[in-house]
Amino acid sequence: MITVLGASGFIGTRIVARLEARGPEHQAVRRDDPMPEGPLGHVIYCIGLTADFRSRTFDTVEAHVCTLLDVLRRGEFESIVYLSSTRLYAGSDSTSEQTPIRISPFDVYNTSKLAGESLVLNCGQPGRVVRISNVYGEDFNSNNFLSTVIRDAITKRKIVLQTSAESAKDYISVDNVVDALIAIATTGTESIYNLASGINVSNGELTETLRNLTGCTVDYSPSAPSVIFPPISTDRLRAEFDLQMSHVLDDMPQLIESYRHDQS
Numbered sequence: 001m002i003t004v005l006g007a008s009g010f011i012g013t014r015i016v017a018r019l020e021a022r023g024p025e026h027q028a029v030r031r032d033d034p035m036p037e038g039p040l041g042h043v044i045y046c047i048g049l050t051a052d053f054r055s056r057t058f059d060t061v062e063a064h065v066c067t068l069l070d071v072l073r074r075g076e077f078e079s080i081v082y083l084s085s086t087r088l089y090a091g092s093d094s095t096s097e098q099t100p101i102r103i104s105p106f107d108v109y110n111t112s113k114l115a116g117e118s119l120v121l122n123c124g125q126p127g128r129v130v131r132i133s134n135v136y137g138e139d140f141n142s143n144n145f146l147s148t149v150i151r152d153a154i155t156k157r158k159i160v161l162q163t164s165a166e167s168a169k170d171y172i173s174v175d176n177v178v179d180a181l182i183a184i185a186t187t188g189t190e191s192i193y194n195l196a197s198g199i200n201v202s203n204g205e206l207t208e209t210l211r212n213l214t215g216c217t218v219d220y221s222p223s224a225p226s227v228i229f230p231p232i233s234t235d236r237l238r239a240e241f242d243l244q245m246s247h248v249l250d251d252m253p254q255l256i257e258s259y260r261h262d263q264s
Contacts, residue, residue, distance in 0.1 A: 001041025002026040002185060005071065010139045011083070012046035014178050035070075040077040042185040045120075048083060050144060053109045064112035065119070072123045079126035081185045084113045086133045086170065086196055086232050095233045097131075097192040121191055128188050130181060133196035133232055136248055137174030138258045146171065146248070149206065150259055153216040160219045165204035169229040170196045171248040183241050190240070196232035197245045209252050 002019060006012040007028035019026040027036055047067055053060040068082070088110055089095045091102065103110045120127035136146045152159050161167075172195065180195050207218040237243065 001039065002182070003029060003036065003040040003043045003077070004046060005029045005043060006031075006046030006048065009046055009048075010137070010142070011135065011174060011177060011181075012044075014137070014174055015044060015046065015181060018178050018182065035075065038076065040075050043071070043075065043077045043080040044181055044185050045071065045080060045082045048113075049109075050142075052143065057108050060108055061112045064116045068116050068119055072119060072125075077125065079128065079185065080120055080123070081128045081130055081181060081188070082116055082120040083181075084117050084129050084131045085109075086131045086194060086229075088114060088131060089230055089232070092230060095194065095230050097190070097194060097233075097236055117192075128184060128190070129192045130184060130195050131192065132177060133170035133172050133194075135174050135177055136171050136251070136255070138255070138262070139174070140259050140262055146206070149210065150255060153210045153214045154256065154259055154263075157215070158217045158219070159207055159210065160221065161203055161207070162221045162224055163203060164224045164226040165207070165220060166202060167225075167227045168200040168202040169227075170198070170200055170232045172197045173246040173248070173251060176243065176245050180237065180241065180243055183243075188240070190236060193237050194232050194234055195237060196234055197247065198232060198234040198238075199247070200229065200231050201248055205249060206252075209249050210256075213253060213256055 002024060004012050004015050007016050008030035016028045029036065045068060047063045049056060049060045049063055088101050092099055101114055103114055105111060117129045120129055139147050140151060149159050177195060184193055210216060211218055
């Protein structure tokens with residue numbers, strides 16, 4: 001049995017769809033649904049905020065910590081997988097799972113994610129943390145970076161970026177995320193995993209691909225800073241699971257076609 005908490009979100013809905021296609025016993029707990037009674041089996045905790053966390057401080061802490069605490073206290077489960085973020089490595093020299101995490105109390109996202117990780121790893125039940133990089137897919141109403149630039153390239157025919165062309169980070173397909181999370185929930189042996197492509201892609205590479213595919217123009221703010229995240233180590237994930245990762249630049253034509261079809 002797999003229980004997906006946060007089953008109405010971007011990742012949660014796709015986990016449920018994959019489980020329905022494969023056939024294992026599962027249950028989906030969506031926003032405002034009551035917690036199911038009885039054994040939950042392997043729990044995948046997808047409840048969380050992403051692009052809008054800066055304007056929703058209390059909701060961020062509620063999702064990442066408070067609701068989680070209630071599940072850990074009252075739920076009956078075999079194991080729990082908590083979705084965290086590779087944002088925790090910002091400013092670090094190393095991105096291995098053993099890297100000590102340094103956070104600022106002014107960073108509510110990272111602080112709340114780290115608190116959630118600590119709860120899961122110290123709850124007295126089998127718990128696993130999965131730190132995920134920047135997830136992409138058919139999420140075109142999102143305010144996440146990649147969804148926004150694809151939308152602007154097609155609808156406005158112009159992209160204006162507030163970070164430099166050299167800025168770079170890791171992108172991972174939601175399909176890869178779904179496969180990995182199900183595998184980790186059911187057979188994972190480690191406490192913490194990085195879930196990423198392992199390859200940084202720069203703003204310049206992304207926008208050049210979008211310009212070639214859509215004919216859009218690209219401008220950068222004159223004072224745009226360079227924000228370069230450290231490459232994410234995926235050695236642990238690859239050593240345990242046979243996962244073939246997609247590449248965001250290769251997937252860009254399909255993402256653009258999907259957006260145009262969605263808007264037609």
